[in-house]
Amino acid sequence: MTTPRTPEPSFTGDTASPLLEVVDLHVEFHTKAGVAQAINGLNVTLNAGETLAILGESGSGKSVTAQTIMGILDMPPGHIAGGEIRYRGEDLLTMKPEKRRKLRGVSISMIFQDALSALNPVLPVGWQIAEMFRVHQGMNRKLARQKSIAMMQRVGIPAAEERVGDFPHQFSGGMRQRIMIAMAIALDPDVLIADEPTTALDVTVQAQVMRLLKELQVENNMGLILITHDLGVVADVADKIAVMYAGQVMEVSDVYEIYAQPAHPYTEGLLNSVPRIDGQDERLNAISGLPPSLTDMPSGCPFHPRCPYATDLCSAERPGLLPVVAEHTSACHYREEIYNGTRQPREEAQA
Amino acid sequence: MTELNKAHTVAAGEPPPAPKKAKAQEEASLWMDAWRSLRRNPWFVVSAVLLVVLVTMALFPQLFTDNDPRACPLSRSRQEPSAEHWFGTDIQGCDYYARVIYGAANSMAVGVIVSLSVFVIGVALGLVAAFFGGWVDAVLMRLTDLVFAIPYLLGALVFLAVQSERSVWDVSLILIVFTWPTFARLMRGSVLAVINNDYITAARALGAGPLTIMRRHILPNSLGPVVGYAAVFTGIVIGAEATLTFLGVGLQLPAISWGLQLDEAKSYLQQLPHLLTFPLIFVALTVFAFTSMGEALRDALDPKSKKR
Amino acid sequence: MTGYIIRRMLQFIPVVIAATLIVYAMVFLMPGDPIRALSGDRPMSPQVLETLREQYNLNDPFLVQYAKYMWGVFTAGDFGTTFQGRPVLDIIQQGLPITVTLALVALSFQIVIGVIAGVLAAVYKDSFLDRMVQVSLVIVVAVPTLAIGFLLQLTFGLNLEWFPIAGTREGLVSYVLPGITLGAVSTGIVARMLRSELVEALQSDYVRTATAKGMRRSRVVVRHGLRNSLIPVVTFLGADLATMLGGTVVVETIFNLTGLGGQIFRSIQAQENTVVVGIVTLFVLFYVVLNLVVDLLYAAIDPRIRYD
Numbered sequence: 001m002t003t004p005r006t007p008e009p010s011f012t013g014d015t016a017s018p019l020l021e022v023v024d025l026h027v028e029f030h031t032k033a034g035v036a037q038a039i040n041g042l043n044v045t046l047n048a049g050e051t052l053a054i055l056g057e058s059g060s061g062k063s064v065t066a067q068t069i070m071g072i073l074d075m076p077p078g079h080i081a082g083g084e085i086r087y088r089g090e091d092l093l094t095m096k097p098e099k100r101r102k103l104r105g106v107s108i109s110m111i112f113q114d115a116l117s118a119l120n121p122v123l124p125v126g127w128q129i130a131e132m133f134r135v136h137q138g139m140n141r142k143l144a145r146q147k148s149i150a151m152m153q154r155v156g157i158p159a160a161e162e163r164v165g166d167f168p169h170q171f172s173g174g175m176r177q178r179i180m181i182a183m184a185i186a187l188d189p190d191v192l193i194a195d196e197p198t199t200a201l202d203v204t205v206q207a208q209v210m211r212l213l214k215e216l217q218v219e220n221n222m223g224l225i226l227i228t229h230d231l232g233v234v235a236d237v238a239d240k241i242a243v244m245y246a247g248q249v250m251e252v253s254d255v256y257e258i259y260a261q262p263a264h265p266y267t268e269g270l271l272n273s274v275p276r277i278d279g280q281d282e283r284l285n286a287i288s289g290l291p292p293s294l295t296d297m298p299s300g301c302p303f304h305p306r307c308p309y310a311t312d313l314c315s316a317e318r319p320g321l322l323p324v325v326a327e328h329t330s331a332c333h334y335r336e337e338i339y340n341g342t343r344q345p346r347e348e349a350q351a
Numbered sequence: 352m353t354e355l356n357k358a359h360t361v362a363a364g365e366p367p368p369a370p371k372k373a374k375a376q377e378e379a380s381l382w383m384d385a386w387r388s389l390r391r392n393p394w395f396v397v398s399a400v401l402l403v404v405l406v407t408m409a410l411f412p413q414l415f416t417d418n419d420p421r422a423c424p425l426s427r428s429r430q431e432p433s434a435e436h437w438f439g440t441d442i443q444g445c446d447y448y449a450r451v452i453y454g455a456a457n458s459m460a461v462g463v464i465v466s467l468s469v470f471v472i473g474v475a476l477g478l479v480a481a482f483f484g485g486w487v488d489a490v491l492m493r494l495t496d497l498v499f500a501i502p503y504l505l506g507a508l509v510f511l512a513v514q515s516e517r518s519v520w521d522v523s524l525i526l527i528v529f530t531w532p533t534f535a536r537l538m539r540g541s542v543l544a545v546i547n548n549d550y551i552t553a554a555r556a557l558g559a560g561p562l563t564i565m566r567r568h569i570l571p572n573s574l575g576p577v578v579g580y581a582a583v584f585t586g587i588v589i590g591a592e593a594t595l596t597f598l599g600v601g602l603q604l605p606a607i608s609w610g611l612q613l614d615e616a617k618s619y620l621q622q623l624p625h626l627l628t629f630p631l632i633f634v635a636l637t638v639f640a641f642t643s644m645g646e647a648l649r650d651a652l653d654p655k656s657k658k659r
Numbered sequence: 660m661t662g663y664i665i666r667r668m669l670q671f672i673p674v675v676i677a678a679t680l681i682v683y684a685m686v687f688l689m690p691g692d693p694i695r696a697l698s699g700d701r702p703m704s705p706q707v708l709e710t711l712r713e714q715y716n717l718n719d720p721f722l723v724q725y726a727k728y729m730w731g732v733f734t735a736g737d738f739g740t741t742f743q744g745r746p747v748l749d750i751i752q753q754g755l756p757i758t759v760t761l762a763l764v765a766l767s768f769q770i771v772i773g774v775i776a777g778v779l780a781a782v783y784k785d786s787f788l789d790r791m792v793q794v795s796l797v798i799v800v801a802v803p804t805l806a807i808g809f810l811l812q813l814t815f816g817l818n819l820e821w822f823p824i825a826g827t828r829e830g831l832v833s834y835v836l837p838g839i840t841l842g843a844v845s846t847g848i849v850a851r852m853l854r855s856e857l858v859e860a861l862q863s864d865y866v867r868t869a870t871a872k873g874m875r876r877s878r879v880v881v882r883h884g885l886r887n888s889l890i891p892v893v894t895f896l897g898a899d900l901a902t903m904l905g906g907t908v909v910v911e912t913i914f915n916l917t918g919l920g921g922q923i924f925r926s927i928q929a930q931e932n933t934v935v936v937g938i939v940t941l942f943v944l945f946y947v948v949l950n951l952v953v954d955l956l957y958a959a960i961d962p963r964i965r966y967d
Contacts, residue, residue: 072870074862104873112871117864122886122962135874167962183872394797493673500678500943502905505923509935510685512927590803594909597805598924613805617913621817627809635806643797 017089019223020046020191025083027068036294038064040247051224053234056244059291062227066195070110106136109189113196115176119168125179126164132186151182174205185216193225210237231274243267246292246302249321253328263330263339265307308345385651395647401640408452409459418449420607438629451629454609461592464523466585473534481542495532503529511600522601541573579649586641593634609634671947682939683725686932738937747937757918758907764838773846777853782880784858799847808840808913825915837914841906845899849892856888890961897953901946
């Protein structure tokens with residue numbers, strides 16, 4: 001780990017406001033079965049040079065978060081019901097569409113999970129990278145081509161010069177993801193959102209791609225939002241982790257701290273469900289029950305039906321995302337007790 | 352894929368059906384689903400009503416007119432539409448409304464005969480070609496190539512011109528000969544799309560014979576698009592029959608047919624446009640009814656073509 | 660690539676042989692003696708009849724006649740002569756430009772209107788505009804060519820007098836109504852096909868990527884969405900051009916054009932066998948070449964397909 005654990009936002013920021021700040025975001029989907037609340041009052045902050053991992057299971061709203069920040073959410077059926085997304089202090093959601101478009105790919109950029117379907121199958125990869133330079137910087141065809149070769153070299157594609165005219169299907173999975181990355185960082189964005197960038201890849205390739213992302217982030221002092229369900233990926237590269245559940249942030253903390261001392265039962269459950277190589281536990285402890293239906297959210301804390309520590313308070317009142325200690329917040333009524341490991345599970349949950 | 356889809360699934364929140372009933376439920380719900388979406392489709396409702404009227408017209412023309420279409424006193428020839436003769440009279444003085452009503456039978460007959468035969472032939476050959484593959488497939492597909500190389504209207508034209516007497520059956524036969532490959536290919540493609548599914552492999556692994564697999568697993572899953580197209584195709588055939596007859600190589604007098612009426616009316620385009628208009632409207636309505644019925648069926652039966 | 664083309668050509672040889680053989684057989688085994696028909700009521704001396712028979716190879720066994728004819732076509736471009744002694748090639752050369760113009764007008768109509776309607780409907784999916792386009796497509800696709808032809812002739816030719824109703828004397832304007840008639844149904848199909856393809860493409864991940872790259876909506880649709888959606892449309896258009904040749908028979912007859920389609924029709928009626936066979940052979944060859952072109956075009960649009 002080469003990055004400083006506590007980043008200094010001041011040296012790129014021209015204002016006091018953080019690079020990217022999501023405030024009380026609500027996103028809904030209007031479906032036949034009713035209104036699905038995909039994001040339910042989400043708050044996260046990203047500083048320059050910082051890697052924020054958003055961790056959650058499928059359906060927790062992490063990809064919707066990414067799409068909403070990017071402005072590529074399908075609307076309808078999606079609908080932003082409230083909140084703000086501030087980029088350098090300016091709300092993206094109320095910004096003029098044309099101004100926002102010019103930020104996309106230039107200041108805020110995104111990498112998708114499956115590069116094979118995310119790259120256009122009928123256009124050469126070089127063309128797809130060059131398009132960034134040509135459209136946003138008005139560069140001519142020849143120069144843009146040279147720049148895209150340079151970008152391909154930078155992300156470690158061998159023989160970039162010969163391969164610039166090849167099509168996505170002619171590359172391996174890892175190389176395709178590198179091309180995705182080259183395209184996303186072509187214009188040196190401030191914020192890079194990576195939505196499960198390594199899920200579709202082999203384990204060995206995963207590590208290489210993550211290392212590349214980390215390198216590029218340090219080089220450009222980008223703010224990186226890493227969306228993942230993989231605790232292993234997070235531990236390696238993230239500075240800060242936000243754990244999402246049912247469209248809300250359950251806990252935010254420094255990466256070491258959260259592994260050592262989670263302050264939310266859900267995080268605790270997640271950590272317990274990871275198999276350990278030292279084999280201390282013979283059984284895997286899965287969190288019992290299923291995530292709630294988004295059309296029919298439980299009252300109070302969304303995790304309470306599955307929570308071993310739940311009390312009547314939990315089903316009545318939704319806990320706020322409040323600090324346990326400095327730089328460590330949790331949305332649990334019993335955050336201190338969980339943090340200190342002093343709270344005992346209920347009787348029936350133990351059985 | 353995206354979180355959105357997951358949101359949908361979660362939102363639907365249906366409990367997985369009990370394993371025992373799963374199969375029966377699945378089949379029932381496929382057809383029930385189809386029926387439900389059909390009822391809500393305005394095209395289906397309109398075309399169904401039209402078809403009921405037109406089929407009744409073909410089967411029981413007496414219900415629609417008391418006039419004899421073959422009673423043609425020359426004394427009343429070439430009349431414009433009037434209260435007495437709704438569609439006027441033709442050159443011979445026949446009541447044109449009665450002629451047009453009685454014309455439905457032949458068109459429908461050709462349409463249904465050709466469409467049914469081609470459906471059966473196409474489904475059988477397509478299934479065999481896709482299921483057995485290899486040289487069977489190769490031979491059948493080259494055969495379809497061969498027929499495709501001759502545009503069907505042209506083929507029908509040449510072949511029908513050879514015959515001096517042409518009944519409904521002759522016209523139907525020629526149309527069948529030149530159009531079956533469309534169905535065979537459609538069916539083949541549809542079967543190929545399901546044949547590599549895991550449930551087919553599973554059925555094979557469980558020791559089901561080829562006939563069982565075809566009947567129980569492949570047919571029900573691949574028939575959807577072909578059924579829809581059969582209805583569309585009935586419309587196309589009715590149009591083709593009218594066209595061939597209009598060109599003078601289809602049905603012949605004294606048969607009563609829309610194509611013959613159009614053929615005759617062509618020469619009086621400027622003086623008596625109503626002679627052209629009425630049969631034309633009926634041909635168009637019939638073709639339209641079948642085509643949009645077929646489209647509606649296809650949308651309902653083929654999950655992939657569901658309107659987004 | 661060259662290897663692929665050669666292989667495809669070789670594959671088509673049996674198709675060409677079989678298709679032409681069937682047509683040749685039908686036409687030449689027609690009941691009635693064309694030479695006698697030619698002489699009409701005037702008696703002809705047996706010697707004259709015999710010379711004529713010899714000249715047209717009518718005394719040879721059927722397969723020999725066929726072989727001689729095809730040899731002439733493929734080695735010397737000799738399509739034979741009519742029984743009046745006029746070279747068939749002459750007739751073809753006279754009719755070809757008209758038919759080609761007609762087909763091109765129809766094709767451009769299909770492409771321009773079909774693509775515009777399809778793109779608009781897809782981009783403004785579920786809007787009023789989309790609904791209007793969809794409704795008109797259902798109607799256009801469902802009404803047979805014959806009816807469209809007459810309707811256009813009646814409204815725009817006779818009543819409004821915007822366009823000529825028959826012949827080609829007024830140049831390109833004369834082709835407007837026939838061209839629209841010939842292309843109408845396929846225009847509807849193209850638009851509908853493109854709409855559903857583009858709707859799907861616009862929801863795909865790569866279009867989402869293009870949006871995330873900060874591209875303008877117009878660029879996203881045209882550069883990223885449309886290209887993928889055009890693949891099936893091109894395939895359809897290719898296959899459709901061949902079908903269109905059959906359609907020219909109807910359209911040229913309705914609008915009294917003296918192209919190859921109308922020529923075939925007249926020649927069938929006049930029992931001018933060599934002309935019929937000549938034109939059909941040409942159409943079959945055209946179909947084969949077109950198929951190959953579509954295949955190659957397919958590879959040009961979709962880089963995932965490679966022929967080697």
